[in-house]
Amino acid sequence: AQSVTQPDIHITVSEGASLELRCNYSYGATPYLFWYVQSPGQGLQLLLKYFSGDTLVQGIKGFEAEFKRSQSSFNLRKPSVHWSDAAEYFCAVGAGSGTYKYIFGTGTRLKVLA
Amino acid sequence: GAVVSQHPSWVICKSGTSVKIECRSLDFQATTMFWYRQFPKQSLMLMATSNEGSKATYEQGVEKDKFLINHASLTLSTLTVTSAHPEDSSFYICSAQVVGDEKLFFGSGTQLSVL
Numbered sequence: 001a002q003s004v005t006q007p008d009i010h011i012t013v014s015e016g017a018s019l020e021l022r023c024n025y026s027y028g029a030t031p032y033l034f035w036y037v038q039s040p041g042q043g044l045q046l047l048l049k050y051f052s053g054d055t056l057v058q059g060i061k062g063f064e065a066e067f068k069r070s071q072s073s074f075n076l077r078k079p080s081v082h083w084s085d086a087a088e089y090f091c092a093v094g095a096g097s098g099t100y101k102y103i104f105g106t107g108t109r110l111k112v113l114a
Numbered sequence: 115g116a117v118v119s120q121h122p123s124w125v126i127c128k129s130g131t132s133v134k135i136e137c138r139s140l141d142f143q144a145t146t147m148f149w150y151r152q153f154p155k156q157s158l159m160l161m162a163t164s165n166e167g168s169k170a171t172y173e174q175g176v177e178k179d180k181f182l183i184n185h186a187s188l189t190l191s192t193l194t195v196t197s198a199h200p201e202d203s204s205f206y207i208c209s210a211q212v213v214g215d216e217k218l219f220f221g222s223g224t225q226l227s228v229l
Contacts, residue, residue: 041223042222043222044220101160101163102148102218104158
């Protein structure tokens with residue numbers, strides 16, 4: 001069965017510093033991989049996704065993620081964090097055919113220091 | 115981009131009553147909708163998958179008689195929490211998908227508080 005692990009529950013960075021959020025997945029084939037961001041009391045917004053092709057994907061708000069098959073990882077990065085990036089970030093694995101079921105990681109809460 | 119509207123945003127109800135949550139795809143036809151539950155500071159747990167015109171598929175451990183899901187049209191799915199109890203208090207999020215497209219579009223969620 002597929003699963004997603006986000007090892008870091010909380011991360012605190014200073015504004016302007018770089019950021020990397022870790023995500024490891026377990027799935028037999030190449031999955032769809034996603035990063036979502038959730039602000040308090042809100043739904044989820046898609047940051048970026050990977051299905052195939054270039055393993056470095058660019059997303060919105062200056063985020064990027066790199067798919068590393070050998071490490072079963074899909075880490076999210078941003079070179080310079082802004083205070084507005086403070087939120088909860090979820091990594092997800094989507095699998096299926098036609099209808100895709102998503103499995104979410106436990107999330108990483110990002111705090112940004114001014 | 116595609117918009118999913120979820121209503122209400124928050125609801126407070128008395129124990130024993132039923133609450134209906136609506137999830138609408140505003141500018142696309144959603145052949146599949148998903149319902150998630152999220153406890154404070156935790157991840158989203160998939161509750162059920164609903165396909166238009168057919169019965170919902172519930173995840174293991176989810177009571178289908180308690181969480182009634184109806185997907186009567188290509189733009190609307192509803193989740194009814196029947197005979198709500200305080201332990202049902204949670205944040206419920208819906209998402210919608212077009213068949214063959216791996217992208218999910220999420221509603222803004224509903225905070226349910228059962229007194």
